[in-house]
Amino acid sequence: MSKVIPFRMSGLQVEPFTRKRLDANRYATKKTLAQGMLDIALLTANASQLKYVLQVGEEKHPFFYLLLVLIISSIVLQASVGVLFLIIGGLNINKEPNQKRANILNDVIVVLIFLITLDNVVISGFGIRHTDMNVNPERL
Template sequence: MAQIATSMANAFSNESEMKAMDANRYATKKTIAQGMLDIALLTANASQLKYILQVGDQHQFYKLMLIMISLSIILQLLVGILFVVIGSLNINRQKDQAAAVIINDIILVIIFVISVINVIISGFGIEYSSRPLTLLEQQANNLP
């Protein structure tokens, strides 16, 4: 019986600790984590852009890939700006809550679009190569 009472007391104690959690601090940490993931994707897209610019018209889908990668990078920069805006809001204030919800929804939609664009980019085959082309490969591709 004493164990049940102790368990119930611990449960109520944990509940009060959860209620005391600062929602604004949680939202800020979440925004920072999302920003870090955005930086990782931005780095990958920059690498893909470098590759597609090096290959040039030799790539079968050069123009499409150039447009898709550029659009992805632009949207990622927009999301980064929105992260800064939403990170500056204090969701403990009623006035900031409505703006935070709207901006969060906009970020969600843009991130979904970025994800679709990057799936398409992957589907059209960006091949990474850390080595320069050999003389035979350059001649086969009619490169100087």
């Protein structure tokens, strides 16, 4: 049985097609960049929610203090994760002592991200937009 080898045309020469190998460093960089964009989007959403809750005030929103605490804690946790990312990014993991530190920091970051996710699920559960009907339209 013969084997079919794909070819690509390069000018007048015919070359065998070779697959690019995965560059782990480039993959990690793109993944970190995408995660950073999502973090910024979540931080922006939390800032918007905080602004809304503060504009509505405690008289108009039944869960004012709960949402205030949850949103502020989410923002503080996100800032903490950002600082830890800066610390872990500065470590040289090719050195033995830094490997253990990086591993511990990575585990702490995973726990904090879980807490941020849980926090934002609870924030969503108390429905910021659900109370829009109770807001005085003249105030907006």
